[in-house]
Amino acid sequence: MTIIYALIMFCILVMVHEGGHFIAAKSVGVKVNEFAVGMGPILLKKVKGETRYSIRLFPIGGFCAMEGEDDDSDDERSFGRKPLWAKAIIIVAGAFMNLLLAVVILACSIYYIGIPTTVIGEFSEISPAREAGLSVGDKIVAIEQYKIKDWNDITTAISSQTDDTVSITVERDNKALTYTMQLAAEEATGRKIVGITPDVSRSVGSAIVTGGKATWHMTVSMVDVIGQLVTGEVSAKELTGPIGITVAVSDSVKYGFIYVANLAALISLNLAIVNMLPFPALDGGRLVFLIIRKVTGRAITDEIEGRIHFVGIMLLFGLMIYVTWQDIGRFILK
Incomplete structure (x- = not known):
């Protein structure tokens, strides 16, 4: 049940993130080919308008596939043919939705507790x-x-x-x-x-304000930890991955719904911050390339950018494997 709870939480957080990209893309006129919940083979699908909505086998994420996002499309409504401001809104929207979700969850928790x-x-x-x-x-x-x-x-x-x-x-x-x-x-x-x-x-207004302040304090703490990771003050061994998150969910469930909600807010905020880091393959890295292309006049080709993002994905996979191995030793083999 703990694994199921963790998967449900993770899927909701990813859906919110990809939903941000989806809503922003639709609002600026970008064609969305598919919005998927989960990864891997398709279990259920429904085509509505120009978009295919699908549920896939593995509940470990999701995606929002936009026309011309990874290649040069001739479609006038493709991602690549939109102005810089529209592309930036689409890229930032995912992290913004995770940030907003964190504020909403904390505000609801604060209102419930008083x-x-x-x-x-x-x-x-x-x-x-x-x-x-x-x-x-x-x-x-x-x-x-x-x-x-x-x-x-x-x-x-x-x-x-x-x-x-x-x-x-x-x-x-x-x-x-x-x-x-x-x-x-x-x-x-x-x-x-x-x-x-x-x-x-119990006041809705006060709960929202307090939830916003709590989110800000959590953000400052997370950014500080990221800075310490970069400088070496905090070891990468302190990082945790899916196994550690599952253990945290298990501990939270024991203490009650409010603890689970606060953990969800923490993870959602973490997704927002990490995704906006200026690293290849992350939303922040894509935003950096948009700015570089605007300043240099497309000096970086789609092919070169794609290769750099691929290297970034491989590095992130390597980090995930390392963190998962650390979690196995910390929580399973201890």
Whole structure:
């Protein structure tokens, strides 16, 4: 079942990516010969208009086959005969859809969980705050000298205390009240707590904004790791492939739907970023060749570009084999 879950997740993410190319191609007038889910022999197919839609045997990807994408077609609606801006939109659209999917998934997860507020929702079993006189519904506005704007401010202010006591100012019935209490230690981590949990709010707008911010932070982290791979600060042995992803899916399923959704957002964002790297055979590499051709006036022929992309594909296959071998030793033979 874990393998099935992983394949379903991967197929959905690839469909979204190729769907981005498909929608962009149709919108700028490029003829799409086939849109396929999966690879290998065709299981089901349906021709609608000028496009064949197919489901193929191996659920390991998919593709959007455009007229004149890999050769010089005389068709006026071929990819090669479109202006640079149209080609660029088609190439970038796949990664954009994966990026958008990551934001949507995270926003939905955040809406489902709720965004923690600065209002006290419940007290823990051991709660110095309750003993000191705080009540459910109190809005925390200050802790010692710290002004409180969100829940993270509360946890930061409490954990930074050097004394055994802390003063918390709350707003209750439009009045500011200050209480002093002893700090307790969380049993599992030893961190300082006062025994409160936040009330949560559910707002579509806030969830979208927070989902966008979370996606941005994940993007920065991924780009940083890619930079460390290039400089050698992070070893290629740390990379993981299909086997590692399957293991991650298995672990996520154990913890619940939200963890699976967040993993899907992470993988979708990873697909978006990796595909836009300026490497042959990737969307980013194709975009670089478009720009070079525009600047140099087609100094690079279709044949030369095709050969370079082929070398890029072989290198990517080699990397995939290496990563898969690492995963086998890490997860299967350990």
